[in-house]
Amino acid sequence: MTKILYIEDEAILRDDIAEELHHAGFEVATAVDGVDGLQEIQRVQPDLVISDIFMPKMNGRELLKELRTHHKEYDAMPFILVSALTDRESRDDPIAPATDFLTKPIDFEELIKVIRSYC
Amino acid sequence: MARSGGPLLKRISLGLRTLQEEQLRDSDRVVPAIAISHLIGALPAIFLISSSIEIFTVAGWGALSLIASASYWRFCSWRKNAPVLRSAILREIAFAAWLAFPWALFALLLTEMQTEPLTMIGMVLIVCLSCLASVQLSIIHPAAFAYVLTLIIPAVLYYSLYQPKLMAAFGAIGLGIFLFILIVTISFLLSLPKRPGRASPAENHRALEALAKEQTLLILRQAKHLKDALKQQENINDLQRSFIAMASHEFRTPLAIIDSSAQKLKSRAETVAPADIIRRAETIRSAVKRLTDLTDRILSAAKLENGYIALSLQNCDVKQLVIDCCNRQREIEKSHRLNIEFGELPLILADDKALGQVFSNLLSNAVKYSQGASCIDVRGWQDGRSIIIEIQDHGVGIDEDDLPKLFSRFFRAKTAEGIAGTGIGLSVVKMIVEQHDGEVAVTSAKGIGTCFTICLPIGGPGSAEADFIAALKSSDNLMRERA
Numbered sequence: 001m002t003k004i005l006y007i008e009d010e011a012i013l014r015d016d017i018a019e020e021l022h023h024a025g026f027e028v029a030t031a032v033d034g035v036d037g038l039q040e041i042q043r044v045q046p047d048l049v050i051s052d053i054f055m056p057k058m059n060g061r062e063l064l065k066e067l068r069t070h071h072k073e074y075d076a077m078p079f080i081l082v083s084a085l086t087d088r089e090s091r092d093d094p095i096a097p098a099t100d101f102l103t104k105p106i107d108f109e110e111l112i113k114v115i116r117s118y119c
Numbered sequence: 120m121a122r123s124g125g126p127l128l129k130r131i132s133l134g135l136r137t138l139q140e141e142q143l144r145d146s147d148r149v150v151p152a153i154a155i156s157h158l159i160g161a162l163p164a165i166f167l168i169s170s171s172i173e174i175f176t177v178a179g180w181g182a183l184s185l186i187a188s189a190s191y192w193r194f195c196s197w198r199k200n201a202p203v204l205r206s207a208i209l210r211e212i213a214f215a216a217w218l219a220f221p222w223a224l225f226a227l228l229l230t231e232m233q234t235e236p237l238t239m240i241g242m243v244l245i246v247c248l249s250c251l252a253s254v255q256l257s258i259i260h261p262a263a264f265a266y267v268l269t270l271i272i273p274a275v276l277y278y279s280l281y282q283p284k285l286m287a288a289f290g291a292i293g294l295g296i297f298l299f300i301l302i303v304t305i306s307f308l309l310s311l312p313k314r315p316g317r318a319s320p321a322e323n324h325r326a327l328e329a330l331a332k333e334q335t336l337l338i339l340r341q342a343k344h345l346k347d348a349l350k351q352q353e354n355i356n357d358l359q360r361s362f363i364a365m366a367s368h369e370f371r372t373p374l375a376i377i378d379s380s381a382q383k384l385k386s387r388a389e390t391v392a393p394a395d396i397i398r399r400a401e402t403i404r405s406a407v408k409r410l411t412d413l414t415d416r417i418l419s420a421a422k423l424e425n426g427y428i429a430l431s432l433q434n435c436d437v438k439q440l441v442i443d444c445c446n447r448q449r450e451i452e453k454s455h456r457l458n459i460e461f462g463e464l465p466l467i468l469a470d471d472k473a474l475g476q477v478f479s480n481l482l483s484n485a486v487k488y489s490q491g492a493s494c495i496d497v498r499g500w501q502d503g504r505s506i507i508i509e510i511q512d513h514g515v516g517i518d519e520d521d522l523p524k525l526f527s528r529f530f531r532a533k534t535a536e537g538i539a540g541t542g543i544g545l546s547v548v549k550m551i552v553e554q555h556d557g558e559v560a561v562t563s564a565k566g567i568g569t570c571f572t573i574c575l576p577i578g579g580p581g582s583a584e585a586d587f588i589a590a591l592k593s594s595d596n597l598m599r600e601r602a
Contacts, residue, residue, distance in 0.1 A: 010372055011403055016379040033537070056490060056537040076202045084368035104371035105378030108386070 001027045002119045005046040008082070009055040009061070017050075020108045026115070034058025038066065041074065048119050050080045050102070050111075059095070069094040080119040082106065089103040178342040200484050358529035358542070365531075365541045369413050372539065373406035379408075381459065412479060413541075418474060420528065420543040423550040430470040430554060437506055438464045438499055440471055444478040445497060452486050454493075461499040464506050468579025473551045480544040481510045481571050487538055489514025489568065504577055505557075517563040525561060534565065556580040 004026045008014040014030050021028045024029050029044045031037035033055040041049065051060035058066070078099040085103075088090050098113060380399045384391060438461045445457045485495045489512040496511040517525065521532040526549040529542040548571075552559045556576055563569040576582050 010376065012376050013372070013379055016383060054365070054537065054539050059537045065450060084371040104368075104397075105375035107378075108382050 001025070002048070002115070003027045003029065003039065003044055003046040004115065005029045005031060005040050005044055005049045007031040007034070007040075007049065007051040007060065008056070009033055009052065017106065017108075017111070021115075022110070024112050027032065034060065034063035034066075037063050039079075041067070041071075046077070048078045048080065048115060050082060050115075052082045053084070064098060065096040080118075125247070142376070245355065271324060280399050310574055361531065362529045362541055362543070365539065366413075368539055369541055373409040373413075376406040379601040400544065408447070408450075412483070415476060416480065416544055416547055417541070419473075419547050419551070423547060423554075430473060430580070432468050434466040435469040435471045435474065436464075436466055437469070437575070438472065440475055441478050441497060441499060441508060444475060444482055447479065448482045448486060452483075455486050455489070456494040457482075457497055458494055459497045462501065464499055464501055465577055467575055467577045468582070469555055469575060470551075474555070474575075477548045477551050477573065478508070478510070480548050481573075484540075484544060485510055485514070485569075486511035487540065488512060488535065490538075492568070501577075502574070505574050506577060508573045508575075509570055510567060516565040516567050516569055518565055519563075522561060522563060526559070554580065556582070 004021055006014065006017055006021065006028060007030070008017065009032055011048065014032070018028045018030050029040050029046065031040045034051075035057045037049070037051060038058070040046075051061040051063060064079050064081065067077075067079065080100045080102055081098040082102045082104060102111060102114065158533065201239045380402050384396065384399055387395075441461070442459060445459060449457065482495070482497075492513040494513065496509070498511075500507055515534040515538075517532045517534055521530075521534075523528045525532065526545050528546040530546075531540060531542040549559050552573055552575070556579075558574045560572045560574075561569065562572075
């Protein structure tokens with residue numbers, strides 16, 4: 001079963017998306033911020049990570065940068081950022097580019113489709 | 120440069136001052152002009168003495184000199200508009216005539232002094248005045264000092280010899296003119312400004328170095344100003360960029376919650392339990408409230424930025440207002456316990472809607488920045504002619520160097536990194552409180568928590584209490600400055 005890690009500080013959204021992913025047949029783990037997310041990645045070893053950008057302690061971008069620079073073993077792991085910004089120029093980071101972007105509000109069907117395209 | 124009215128001496132003094140200003144401005148050209156003027160001035164004196172011209176002729180010359188002098192002063196007032204070349208020629212002619220006048224009188228004294236005692240006394244007085252004028256001229260430039268000497272030396276010589284004969288006068292004047300030309304020439308040469316061509320290579324080098332240093336300093340200073348301005352602009356741009364990103368996030372998160380609930384309800388329409396529907400409806404309402412608050416905050420900030428918003432003042436129960444805000448906050452976020460401690464508070468004259476926004480902003484901030492802590496303290500009491508409200512959290516706190524900038528628009532403290540927010544809430548708080556003639560203060564310790572204190576005058580803005588708060592505030596500022 002494909003393992004997904006969903007990182008989001010907003011509890012309601014986190015629970016809803018996790019439930020939806022579980023319903024779609026994925027094994028789901030969640031984290032509340034970047035620091036928690038890094039620990040979960042090492043513990044769960046997910047096949048794909050979906051992370052919000054704005055979060056306390058460590059945001060999604062910082063987590064991605066940390067993974068790509070200090071945890072090379074996860075280089076192949078798709079990392080999808082959930083951004084509030086719609087234009088790719090503002091969302092992309094040349095140092096640690098995300099595998100893909102999703103825009104809030106997230107459409108569940110589109111989310112499943114994107115995950116399936118990578119796993 | 121008064122040209123009409125006032126005593127003659129004052130006018131003369133003003134005229135001389137004008138001369139001085141002119142000469143200081145372009146001494147390079149005026150110095151030779153003075154020398155030439157002195158020579159021209161000496162010629163009629165020699166002519167008078169040698170040919171014994173009648174007194175009327177001398178008086179006529181004096182009158183012409185006076186007219187020329189008056190023209191010179193008049194010209195001074197026009198010179199700003201006159202073409203440069205014309206002004207220079209006119210000035211030199213006028214100056215020559217002006218100097219000729221005392222010379223002519225001095226020559227007259229030498230020729231006529233022994234005829235009648237009264238004439239002699241008059242002439243002595245005129246010479247004294249001429250000497251006085253010359254002394255004044257000598258203040259202007261060293262070249263003019265020579266003129267004083269040429270007046271005094273022949274006189275001294277004449278009186279020491281006391282020869283009534285005309286030949287003695289000739290001798291004295293001749294010697295005077297000789298000394299005059301000598302001194303004027305020397306002083307003229309000495310007073311010439313050093314030109315780069317005449318300076319030694321070492322001097323040229325030093326001058327160039329000094330110039331280069333001065334220009335470099337100027338360029339560096341300008342570059343610093345430009346750099347500062349650029350940095351300031353970049354800071355503003357950064358703040359605006361981060362505001363757009365955060366505002367976008369702040370709007371889209373509640374929208375995502377609403378959308379998520381709607382999708383859930385739609386996909387599970389047939390199996391969803393009534394309790395779930397209620398829970399979802401509550402979630403949606405809470406997200407809508409977040410959006411409304413955010414919209415209000417941004418609109419208020421925009422309004423306040425463009426000037427004052429019109430306050431609707433009425434008797435306001437601040438205690439009840441704060442309790443209502445606390446209850447609304449509990450509905451949005453149940454994670455924190457709000458400890459409310461209020462003494463008896465009088466009604467105050469205020470805009471309850473605007474103040475409600477102040478307390479909502481502070482409470483939502485307290486919750487947002489103290490995720491690890493469980494309680495927030497809200498206190499209120501009366502302090503003389505004001506009421507004080509304190510909202511204290513036990514969260515991340517604020518760095519000391521961020522505190523002065525905390526109420527600036529779009530500013531976000533370092534400890535707020537990763538926590539959603541637009542950076543406009545506190546600027547709105549400050550503007551609204553100040554519009555009520557109140558004061559907002561903040562104390563914070565990083566990792567321990569933050570306390571916001573609001574002080575509002577009971578009589579509302581413009582009241583005696585408001586003046587009292589303003590006086591306290593200014594004395595506080597004064598003490599801080601002194602410290």
